[in-house]
Amino acid sequence: AQKVTQAQTEISVVEKEDVTLDCVYETRDTTYYLFWYKQPPSGELVFLIRRNSFDEQNEISGRYSWNFQKSTSSFNFTITASQVVDSAVYFCALSEFGGYQKVTFGTGTKLQVIP
Amino acid sequence: EAGVTQFPSHSVIEKGQTVTLRCDPISGHDNLYWYRRVMGKEIKFLLHFVKESKQDESGMPNNRFLAERTGGTYSTLKVQPAELEDSGVYFCASSIQTGGSNEQFFGPGTRLTVL
Numbered sequence: 001a002q003k004v005t006q007a008q009t010e011i012s013v014v015e016k017e018d019v020t021l022d023c024v025y026e027t028r029d030t031t032y033y034l035f036w037y038k039q040p041p042s043g044e045l046v047f048l049i050r051r052n053s054f055d056e057q058n059e060i061s062g063r064y065s066w067n068f069q070k071s072t073s074s075f076n077f078t079i080t081a082s083q084v085v086d087s088a089v090y091f092c093a094l095s096e097f098g099g100y101q102k103v104t105f106g107t108g109t110k111l112q113v114i115p
Numbered sequence: 116e117a118g119v120t121q122f123p124s125h126s127v128i129e130k131g132q133t134v135t136l137r138c139d140p141i142s143g144h145d146n147l148y149w150y151r152r153v154m155g156k157e158i159k160f161l162l163h164f165v166k167e168s169k170q171d172e173s174g175m176p177n178n179r180f181l182a183e184r185t186g187g188t189y190s191t192l193k194v195q196p197a198e199l200e201d202s203g204v205y206f207c208a209s210s211i212q213t214g215g216s217n218e219q220f221f222g223p224g225t226r227l228t229v230l
Contacts, residue, residue, distance in 0.1 A: 037221075043124075043204060043223060043224050043226060044223035045158075045221040045224065047218075050218065091157075091158060093158075095219075101210070101219070102160045102163055102171065103150070103158075103160065103208075103219060104160070105150075105152075105159070106157055107155070107156055108158075
């Protein structure tokens with residue numbers, strides 16, 4: 001069975017601080033996908049990134065960066081120089097590679113960026 | 116190209132009433148998924164259609180929930196009778212095919228409140 005753990009329920013940071021959201025996953029699959037989604041106050045799920053399990057190269061996109069460590073089953077997400085607009089619930093997720101790929105989500109981390 | 120749409124965006128009903136949620140996937144997407152997030156918990160998989168067939172309904176909580184996808188286009192999720200614990204945000208997602216880099220595109224969600 002697949003499982004995603006986001007131990008941080010809520011985080012508050014002051015604007016311009018860096019913040020890292022932790023994600024640890026469990027799966028018996030040797031290949032899989034990892035995701036991060038953002039859910040702003042408006043409620044929709046916004047796709048941020050998808051990572052294949054066989055690609056451990058870290059990725060940077062603007063102020064966002066992701067650190068994938070297969071050895072520790074972690075896929076952490078860092079926001080650099082946080083902004084108020086980053087305030088949202090962030091979900092880490094996992095799905096199988098191939099097959100029907102239902103997505104297993106973590107419980108989410110609520111990030112509040114204080115101006 | 117239009118994304119996944121869901122209707123209504125918000126529904127408030129009383130316990131014991133019936134509610135029907137609708138999801139229109141991206142045109143041409145054979146796969147349609149329903150997920151639900153109950154307040155403060157993870158987003159959980161409910162079921163998966165491939166065209167009009169239910170491929171996996173292991174996440175459906177009980178027989179008060181009925182999902183259909185007649186004709187393999189839009190899908191409905193009916194809750195009858197609704198209970199307080201059914202409150203949450205219901206997300207729909209679609210993908211073009213199974214296997215490989217099969218990305219799921221999520222709709223904006225329907226927020227259901229049962230009083």
